[in-house]
Amino acid sequence: MKRNNTHQMVMFAMFASLTTVMTLLFRIPIPNAQGYLNIGDAVLLLAALIMGPAAGFWVGAIGSALADMIAGYAMYMPFTFLVKGLEGFFAGVIYKKTGNTILAVFIPALWMATGYFFTDWLLYGTAAAVAAVLMNILQGIVGAVIALILFKILNPIFSKR
Template sequence: MGDNKTKIITKISILIALTVLMTMVISIPIVGGNGYVNLGDMVIFITALLLNRKYAFIVGGIGSFLADIFLGYSLYAPISFIVKGLEGFIAGRLLDTNIGKKYPLIATMIAGIWMAFGYYIFEIFMYGTKGAIVSVPANLIQGLVGAIAANLVFKALKTSKILKE
């Protein structure tokens, strides 16, 4: 295996582990709703900002899937794989556009809104429309906080010159 492939696999593995960690450690239960608010989205967005949409899909999908399994939300694991994977992919895709390059916060916020919508769609089948709507506000907050935090961390990393251009 080439040195570059080893570096990519290592980065992806670390980012998956960070997604699991930030999902499990920063876990605030939703009062009267289903699930919890966490900072796993922040790592997914950082992956999209640092790497690309394909790797953001992998990190978002696998990291969130594993976190759900470890936290006992195994029913949500396949849903999280799809929704969070697509969240990373959408962020990465939007970051490739002129608007996304100029305004990365907008690109990541749109992906965070997708995440809330994605869970809502799946939860309609699980809980009905009224039951599914309960988690939308917390998921929106989670996605938007993740977008803001990721952009702040990314900017700090660039400013500190930790990241090479």
Template sequence: MEKTAEQETAKTFQRTRMVVMAAAFAALACVATMVVKVPSPTGGYMNLGDTVVLLGGYLLGPAWGALAGSIGPALADVLLGSPIYAPATLVIKAGMAALAAACHQAFGKGRGPLGLAACGIMGELPMVVGYWLYDALLLGSAAGAAAGIPSNLVQAAFGIAASTLLAAALGRSAYVRREFPRL
């Protein structure tokens, strides 16, 4: 009976730890999205949020990474005065983090920076395509919405590069390897 109580306590501790980590990554993603904003020609902006979304996916895994990676940037949309993008951001960033994390778990783990970068590319695809489709819905024109693709590609490239470098550096830490075995 005692072992069952210990197992329950460990399970509760792990779940609480993941909730706290997801909340921390959501807050980081919100701040990273809001702090550095480079205006794009289409009226949107490029930001550092993708770096945190991808990194959160790698460290927390697909489910918790998707939760953290979607809430933070969607909250940033609301706080920055673009609430019309919040629903799309919730779906797009969740897909982005989940896909990058699943790719990393299946193919990228142990493959170093090139594996991380390849998984980052897979994760950024839903961002570029998703915002293009959402903008097409808002504008009523797929061709007109295509004007935002280049700035989304620049943001994706930066997010991939920065998250790859950060994950590779963090992966060298014994503490990170112990606490975040997904990396």
């Protein structure tokens, strides 16, 4: 069913805001590395499944980069914008092309861990990138699982609109 532009903008703003909030609310610093674990990925992946690739990109990019700015990780903002934006975009594209929610959340989650590996390597060197990679994979997996659960619960509600 086609939604009007106002509805789409409200949904986008809601998901971007929720991504920021969930990133900041459940923030666990990564030991021996920069950055932190969070569950903002769950919201941006959910947005991509419900609203598609473009929304997935913008929700991930804006919501996550805003969280970095608020949390004092401004140096990550341009990287987060790209990594999380593409995570949401890939989730939306994979789901749209395959209809497979598992692939649509786990492949982008692995992309996120890879993107942050290269970010940490560029910013801090090999040791920091290696130290953070397992925690980023864990964050991606947890976000993907939560997104799958939320999608199963919320998709029937969103598809009725």
